[in-house]
Amino acid sequence: xxxxxxxxxxxxxxxxxxxxxxxxxxxxxxxxxxxxxxxxxxxxxxxxxxxxxxxxxxxxxxxxxxxxxxxxxxxxxxxxxxxxxxxxxxxxxxxxxxxxxxxxxxxxxxxxxxxxxxxxxxxxxxxxxxxxxxxxxxxxxxxxxxxxxxxxxxxxxxxxxxxxxxxxxxxxxxxxxxxxxxxxxxxxxxxxxxxxxxxxxxxxxxxxxxxxxxxxxxxxxxxxxxxxxxxxxxxxxxxxxxxxxxxxxxxxxxxxxxxxxxxxxxxxxxxxxxxxxxxxxxxxxxxxxxxxxxxxxxxxxxxxxxxxxxxxxxxxxxxxxxxxxxxxxxxxxxxxxxxxxxxxxxxxxxxxxxxxxxxxxxxxxxxxxxxxxxxxxxxxxxxxxxxxxxxxxxxxxxxxxx
Numbered sequence: 001x002x003x004x005x006x007x008x009x010x011x012x013x014x015x016x017x018x019x020x021x022x023x024x025x026x027x028x029x030x031x032x033x034x035x036x037x038x039x040x041x042x043x044x045x046x047x048x049x050x051x052x053x054x055x056x057x058x059x060x061x062x063x064x065x066x067x068x069x070x071x072x073x074x075x076x077x078x079x080x081x082x083x084x085x086x087x088x089x090x091x092x093x094x095x096x097x098x099x100x101x102x103x104x105x106x107x108x109x110x111x112x113x114x115x116x117x118x119x120x121x122x123x124x125x126x127x128x129x130x131x132x133x134x135x136x137x138x139x140x141x142x143x144x145x146x147x148x149x150x151x152x153x154x155x156x157x158x159x160x161x162x163x164x165x166x167x168x169x170x171x172x173x174x175x176x177x178x179x180x181x182x183x184x185x186x187x188x189x190x191x192x193x194x195x196x197x198x199x200x201x202x203x204x205x206x207x208x209x210x211x212x213x214x215x216x217x218x219x220x221x222x223x224x225x226x227x228x229x230x231x232x233x234x235x236x237x238x239x240x241x242x243x244x245x246x247x248x249x250x251x252x253x254x255x256x257x258x259x260x261x262x263x264x265x266x267x268x269x270x271x272x273x274x275x276x277x278x279x280x281x282x283x284x285x286x287x288x289x290x291x292x293x294x295x296x297x298x299x300x301x302x303x304x305x306x307x308x309x310x311x312x313x314x315x316x317x318x319x320x321x322x323x324x325x326x327x328x329x330x331x332x333x334x335x336x337x338x339x340x341x342x343x344x345x346x347x348x349x350x351x352x353x354x355x356x357x358x359x360x361x362x363x364x365x366x367x368x369x370x371x372x373x374x375x376x377x378x379x380x381x382x383x384x385x386x387x388x389x390x391x392x393x394x395x396x397x398x399x400x401x402x
Contacts (some may be wrong), residue, residue, distance in 0.1 A: 013188060015183065018147045021125070023121075023176070023180060024148065030155050030159040031163075034170040038055065045103055051107070060353045061354055062110075062111045062114025063114045067343045069343070070082075070343050070346075071122050071346070072339065074122055074338075074340075078192070078196060080189060083123060086119025089113070092109070093108075093112030094116070096108070097109070097168050097170070125346070138272045142323045143268075145264070145271065146319075149261045150265050152261050153258055156258075213332045220325060220328060224325050225355075233360050236357050237360055240369055241370065256304060259315065260311040262315070263311070263315030265319065267316055280327065284384075284387050285387035287324070288321075288384030293310075293314075294317065295373045295374070295377030296374060296381075298377070299374035326345065
């Protein structure tokens with residue numbers, strides 16, 4: 001079964017898939033600006049500081065636990081029905097902060113949001129792999145990475161603006177899933193029906209003999225995990241490092257953290273051209289080296305100027321990295337298993353997000369904030385150089401599209 005078409009996807013299809021991908025970024029950070037107000041509102045609840053933190057992290061845990069199953073559903077079930085189900089979970093769970101009276105109801109809503117994100121994110125990743133092939137896929141995934149970065153800036157600013165009116169306001173941003181899901185349902189309907197018809201044909205039985213590329217996943221999953229562990233050191237530790245450097249303005253802290261995303265977006269747009277000139281393994285190595293150098297700049301900074309330089313350097317590495325994971329892995333996955341592959345890759349990404357504070361906490365206790373950035377930075381540089389050496393010793397063959 002080959003669920004691709006020769007004609008390039010329409011503009012509506014392109015916008016729909018980009019929209020599904022952009023909604024992923026809202027899972028955690030959008031409501032960060034609401035946490036002080038939420039904590040004050042539920043101040044009489046024991047352990048409110050910990051419970052307020054779970055508002056941010058619970059979606060990632062739900063995604064880790066459900067992404068693999070969502071991927072299997074994409075390969076075996078009607079994608080349109082799954083879109084409606086997961087978009088509904090996303091909308092209800094995401095906006096729970098607007099209407100849930102109890103904190104426990106809100107926490108259950110965050111779990112539902114995670115299930116919704118696992119579905120919509122995997123659908124977006126699978127559609128991107130189905131509808132674009134070869135160099136066109138690399139270009140589109142670069143656009144997708146840029147869309148995610150830009151959406152992160154817009155959604156966080158919008159969440160902060162609404163939270164300034166009322167602490168519940170930021171939860172309204174999750175309602176944006178409804179128009180995006182409606183566009184995806186209409187635009188992707190013909191493609192979903194075609195795939196369903198192909199699955200029903202006798203020839204599709206041949207797909208049952210396809211083998212999942214577990215060896216490729218055993219390579220890409222640890223890299224994706226480490227990438228997200230490193231990525232989330234920035235939002236979880238950099239604000240405190242800036243405070244130690246004497247930067248106390250929330251506006252300045254937000255601007256310095258946004259600088260990383262601002263750089264990564266245009267670099268992601270250039271990914272297709274970069275991939276045409278460099279191998280995927282070279283790009284992996286380059287991204288880790290750049291992120292590591294950015295962290296070393298954080299570690300040696302004496303004021304906010306050094307932190308800004310580090311954010312700009314790390315942003316270059318992160319911009320070329322995200323599209324590279326999907327491009328490399330999906331080229332090795334049979335068409336009948338792309339949903340499963342999306343789910344497993346999503347699991348690796350979000351497991352890294354969830355584990356990042358747990359990994360960095362003992363380093364901070366042992367080395368301090370600057371020492372943590374230095375240690376993580378050196379580790380990433382060594383990893384990147386190791387990937388370059390591996391590429392030089394044993395050049396990666398150009399894969400035939402699975």
